Amino acid sequence: xxxxxxxxxxxxxxxxxxxxxxxxxxxxxxxxxxxxxxxxxxxxxxxxxxxxxxxxxxxxxxxxxxxxxxxxxxxxxxxx
Amino acid sequence: xxxxxxxxxxxxxxxxxxxxxxxxxxxxxxxxxxxxxxxxxxxxxxxxxxxxxxxxxxxxxxxxxxxxxxxxxxxxxxxxxxxxxxxxxxxxxxxxxxxxxxxxxxxxxxxxxxxxxxxxxxxxxxxxxxxxxxxxxxxxxxxxxxxxxxxxxxxxxxxxxxxxxxxxxxxxxxxxxxxxxxxxxxxxxxxxxxxxxxxxxxxxxxxxxxxxxxxxxxxxxxxxxxxxxxxxxxxxxxxxxxxxxxxxxxxxxxxxxxxxxxxxxxxxxxxxxxxxxxxxxxxxxxxxxxxxxxxxxxxxxxxxxxxxxxxxxxxxxxxxxxxxxxxxxxxxxxxxxxxxxxxxxxxxxxxxxxxxxxxxxxxxxxxxxxxxxxxxxxxxxxxxxxxxxxxxxxxxxxxxxxxxxxxxxxxxxxxxxxxxxxxxxxxxxxxxxxxxxxxxxxxxxxxxxxxxxxxxxxxxxxxxxxxxxxxxxxxxxxxxxxxxxxxxxxxxxxxxxxxxxxxxxxxxxxxxxxxxxxxxxxxxxxxxxxxxxxxxxxxxxxxxxxxxxxxxxxxxxxxxxxxxxxxxxxxxxxxxxxxxxxxxxxxxxxxxxxxxxxxxxxxxxxxxxxxxxxxxxxxxxxxxxxxxxxxxxxxxxxxxxxxxxxxxxxxxxxxxxxxxxxxxxxxxxxxxxxxxxxxxxxxxxxxxxxxxxxxxxxxxxxxxxxxxxxxxxxxxxxxxxxxxxxxxxxxxxxxxxxxxxxxxxxxxxxx
Numbered sequence: 001x002x003x004x005x006x007x008x009x010x011x012x013x014x015x016x017x018x019x020x021x022x023x024x025x026x027x028x029x030x031x032x033x034x035x036x037x038x039x040x041x042x043x044x045x046x047x048x049x050x051x052x053x054x055x056x057x058x059x060x061x062x063x064x065x066x067x068x069x070x071x072x073x074x075x076x077x078x079x080x
Numbered sequence: 081x082x083x084x085x086x087x088x089x090x091x092x093x094x095x096x097x098x099x100x101x102x103x104x105x106x107x108x109x110x111x112x113x114x115x116x117x118x119x120x121x122x123x124x125x126x127x128x129x130x131x132x133x134x135x136x137x138x139x140x141x142x143x144x145x146x147x148x149x150x151x152x153x154x155x156x157x158x159x160x161x162x163x164x165x166x167x168x169x170x171x172x173x174x175x176x177x178x179x180x181x182x183x184x185x186x187x188x189x190x191x192x193x194x195x196x197x198x199x200x201x202x203x204x205x206x207x208x209x210x211x212x213x214x215x216x217x218x219x220x221x222x223x224x225x226x227x228x229x230x231x232x233x234x235x236x237x238x239x240x241x242x243x244x245x246x247x248x249x250x251x252x253x254x255x256x257x258x259x260x261x262x263x264x265x266x267x268x269x270x271x272x273x274x275x276x277x278x279x280x281x282x283x284x285x286x287x288x289x290x291x292x293x294x295x296x297x298x299x300x301x302x303x304x305x306x307x308x309x310x311x312x313x314x315x316x317x318x319x320x321x322x323x324x325x326x327x328x329x330x331x332x333x334x335x336x337x338x339x340x341x342x343x344x345x346x347x348x349x350x351x352x353x354x355x356x357x358x359x360x361x362x363x364x365x366x367x368x369x370x371x372x373x374x375x376x377x378x379x380x381x382x383x384x385x386x387x388x389x390x391x392x393x394x395x396x397x398x399x400x401x402x403x404x405x406x407x408x409x410x411x412x413x414x415x416x417x418x419x420x421x422x423x424x425x426x427x428x429x430x431x432x433x434x435x436x437x438x439x440x441x442x443x444x445x446x447x448x449x450x451x452x453x454x455x456x457x458x459x460x461x462x463x464x465x466x467x468x469x470x471x472x473x474x475x476x477x478x479x480x481x482x483x484x485x486x487x488x489x490x491x492x493x494x495x496x497x498x499x500x501x502x503x504x505x506x507x508x509x510x511x512x513x514x515x516x517x518x519x520x521x522x523x524x525x526x527x528x529x530x531x532x533x534x535x536x537x538x539x540x541x542x543x544x545x546x547x548x549x550x551x552x553x554x555x556x557x558x559x560x561x562x563x564x565x566x567x568x569x570x571x572x573x574x575x576x577x578x579x580x581x582x583x584x585x586x587x588x589x590x591x592x593x594x595x596x597x598x599x600x601x602x603x604x605x606x607x608x609x610x611x612x613x614x615x616x617x618x619x620x621x622x623x624x625x626x627x628x629x630x631x632x633x634x635x636x637x638x639x640x641x642x643x644x645x646x647x648x649x650x651x652x653x654x655x656x657x658x659x660x661x662x663x664x665x666x667x668x669x670x671x672x673x674x675x676x677x678x679x680x681x682x683x684x685x686x687x688x689x690x691x692x693x694x695x696x697x698x699x700x701x702x703x704x705x706x707x708x709x710x711x712x713x714x715x716x717x718x719x720x721x722x723x724x725x726x727x728x729x730x731x732x733x734x735x736x737x738x739x740x741x742x743x744x745x746x747x748x749x750x751x752x753x754x755x756x757x758x759x760x761x762x763x764x765x766x767x768x769x770x771x772x773x774x775x776x777x778x779x780x781x782x783x784x785x786x787x788x789x790x791x792x793x794x795x796x797x798x799x800x801x802x803x804x805x806x807x808x809x810x811x812x813x814x815x816x817x818x819x820x821x822x823x824x825x826x827x828x829x830x831x
Contacts, residue, residue, distance in 0.1 A: 005495065008260070012243070058536060077418075078536060080600050
C-alpha cells in the first residue's frame with residue numbers, strides 16, 4: 001500500500017484526514033482517488049508539488065509507485 | 081550519478097564568454113536598444129500610498145505636439161486573468177495586471193496610474209504633468225502587525241483570507257501557512273532551557289544595477305517584438321499577451337543582456353505598457369525606469385516580524401520549536417509565507433514543532449522574489465535563537481547544529497524524507513576550516529549560521545547544432561544571469577567529448593527555441609543543463625548511426641568516446657575513428673545537418689545547504705560594524721564552473737550582509753519611501769567587506785547527470801544571522817532587529 005500524506009492546507013477539506021494508504025501503483029491513480037474522495041481538492045492538487053520517496057516533482061503525472069512508496073504533497077516552490 | 085567520475089571539462093573555470101562585451105560596454109542591455117522612429121514612454125505614478133481614483137483625464141497630455149499616445153487603466157481589458165506570474169509569490173496575473181497599471185485604486189506610493197509616449201523622454205516626462213487625476217485619499221496601512229488586526233483599515237476590501245470556508249469579513253491577511261509535528265507542550269516540558277525572541281527584518285530591494293527597461297515594436301496587425309531585461313522572456317510574453325488579450329503567437333520576446341535580477345525581474349512592469357503604446361502609435365516605444373522608480377514601484381523582499389521559541393536539552397538536543405512570522409506582501413497577495421514556513425527548521429531533525437506564517441497586505445510596493453524568497457527572514461530568526469541557546473549551554477554553535485543536523489532519511493520539517501543531502505558535510509567543513517580555527521580578534525564576535533534552499537527543476541528546452549567543422553552551437557531559453565552560458569558549454573563539451581573552446585551558447589528568443597521557465601530558483605544549471613545534456617546525447621546517437629552507416633555496421637556496434645565514433649568492443653572492423661568534425665563535414669552525405677534537441681520538465685532538484693561564519697567588530701563610539709572575515713561553505717552537488725559557483729556564494733554573502741547591516745526601506749507616516757536611491761539606500765560597497773572566503777562542498781545530486789544541485793539561492797540565507805550572531809556576541813547583548821546600522825547599534829549599546 002502506498003502511503004499518501006496530505007499537506008496542512010488540504011486537511012480542512014478532507015475532514016481532518018492527513019494520511020491514507022492506497023492500493024495503487026502509479027501517481028495518476030493517487031490523484032484520481034483523492035479527487036473521487038474529495039472533489040474540492042482538485043485545485044489544490046493542481047497547485048501542489050509532490051515528493052515521491054523523497055524526490056520532489058513540480059509536476060508529477062505518470063510516475064510509477066512501489067508498494068512501500070511515500071507520496072508527500074507540499075506547497076509548490078519556485079524561488080527567485 | 082552513483083559514483084565519483086573524472087571529468088575533463090566540468091570543474092574547470094574558463095574565462096566567462098560574456099565578460100569582454102560587458103566590461104567594454106558592447107553588451108546590449110534593455111536600455112541600449114535603439115530602433116528607427118522610436119519614441120519614448122513614461123509612467124505617471126501615484127503621489128498617495130492609498131487612494132481611490134475618481135477620474136483620469138488624459139486630454140491635456142494628448143494635446144501636446146509630439147505626444148503620440150496616452151493610456152490609463154481604463155484602456156486595459158478588465159476582468160480576471162487565468163494563471164499566475166512566474167517567480168516565487170509572483171501572485172495572480174489578475175493582480176499583476178493591476179500592479180502594472182492601477183484601475184480603481186492606487187495601493188502604494190509610486191503605483192502606475194497612466195503612461196504616455198512622446199518623441200523624446202523629456203517631452204514624455206513633461207506630458208505626465210498635463211494628465212489630471214482626481215484622488216480620494218484613504219488611510220495607508222503600513223505596519224504589518226497592526227494590519228492583521230480586525231480593526232485595521234483594509235488595503236483591499238475584497239480580500240478575504242484564503243481559508244477553506246470563506247470568512248465573513250474581509251481582512252488584510254491574504255494567506256496563512258501552517259506546519260506542525262509532534263506535541264509542543266511535551267517538547268517544551270522536556271527542555272532544560274527555552275529561548276524566546278521577536279526578530280524584525282526590513283523590506284529590502286534586490287539592488288540589481290540595471291533598471292527595468294524594454295523596447296516594444298508592434299506593427300499595424302498587432303504583431304511585433306519586445307526586447308526586455310528579464311529573467312524569463314517566455315513568461316513575460318505570456319503575461320503581456322494575457323494582460324492585453326493578445327495571441328502569444330503574435331508577440332516575440334527577446335531577452336537582452338541582464339544587469340542583475342535576483343528574482344526581481346521575474347514579473348512584468350513596463351512590457352504591457354510599452355506594447356500597448358507601440359500598438360497605439362505604430363512606432364517602437366522604449367521605456368526605462370529611473371532608479372527612483374525601481375525603488376518605489378518594483379518588488380522588494382518582504383519585511384517580517386518573527387516570534388520564535390525554542391527549547392533544548394543540556395546536551396543541545398532541540399526538543400521543541402514554535403514560530404509565528406508575519407510577511408509583508410505589499411499591495412497584493414504573494415509574500416513568500418510558505419517558503420518561510422518550509423525553510424525555517426529545514427536543516428534540523430525536529431520531533432515537535434509548529435510554524436505559522438501570514439501573507440499580509442500593506443500599502444507598500446508589491447513584493448517580488450529575492451534569492452531564496454522567505455528563507456533569509458525566517459531562518460534569521462531561528463538561527464539567531466539557536467545561537468543564543470548555544471551561548472547559554474556553552475556549546476560550540478557548529479557542534480549544536482551537528483547534534484541536530486538533518487541527514488539522508490530525516491523527515492524534513494516540510495514533510496518528505498530527505499534524499500542524500502550535504503548539511504553535515506558543510507558543518508564538518510566549517511568546523512575544520514582554518515578560518516574557524518583562527519582566534520577571534522580582540523573585541524570581535526564570531527557568528528555562525530546555516531542556510532537552506534530547496535532548488536527547483538521545471539521546464540527547459542535546448543537545441544544543439546553541429547557546424548560543419550565540428551564546432552557546436554547550443555541554443556537554449558534561460559536568460560544568463562549568473563554565467564549559465566559558460567556552464568552550458570562545459571556540460572555540452574563534457575557530454576560530446578570535445579573541448580570547451582569548440583562550443584558556443586546563446587539564449588534564443590521565444591521564436592528560436594523551445595519554452596523555458598524563468599531563470600530562478602537555482603534551476604538553470606540543473607534543469608536547462610539536463611536539457612543541454614540530453615540534446616547532446618541526441619547528437620551522439622545520431623553520430624553513431626551515421627558512423628555505422630559509413631562503416632556498414634549495426635548502430636549497436638558503434639560507441640562514442642572522446643568526441644569520436646569508434647567500433648564497439650569485440651567488433652571486428654578495420655576502420656579509423658570518426659570525429660565529430662569528420663562526421664559533420666560529411667553530414668550532407670549521411671542525412672543532412674546534425675542537431676540534437678531536448679525538452680523536459682526536470683524533476684528531482686537537490687536541496688542545497690550552507691554554513692557561513694564570520695568575525696565582526698562594532699565600534700562602540702560610532703556603532704560602525706567592521707566585517708573582519710567571512711567564510712561561506714555550501715553544497716553545490718557538483719560545481720560545473722567553480723569560479724562562477726564561488727561568485728554566487730560571494731555575491732549572496734554580500735547581498736545578505738547588506739540586508740543585515742544597512743539596507744532597509746524607510747517609509748514616512750504617509751507611506752512615502754524616504755530613501756529611493758543608492759545614496760540613502762546603502763548596499764555594500766567593496767570597502768565594506770573583506771574577501772569572502774569560499775569552500776565548495778560536493779555531495780552529488782544523484783538525479784542530475786553531473787550531480788548538480790543549484791547554487792544561486794542558498795548563499796543569501798545565512799549571512800543575516802551570521803551578522804546578528806557575531807554582533808550580539810561582540811557587544812554581549814542580543815540584537816534582534818535588522819538592519820544592524822550604526823544608529824540602531826548605538827542605541828542598543830547605550831541602553
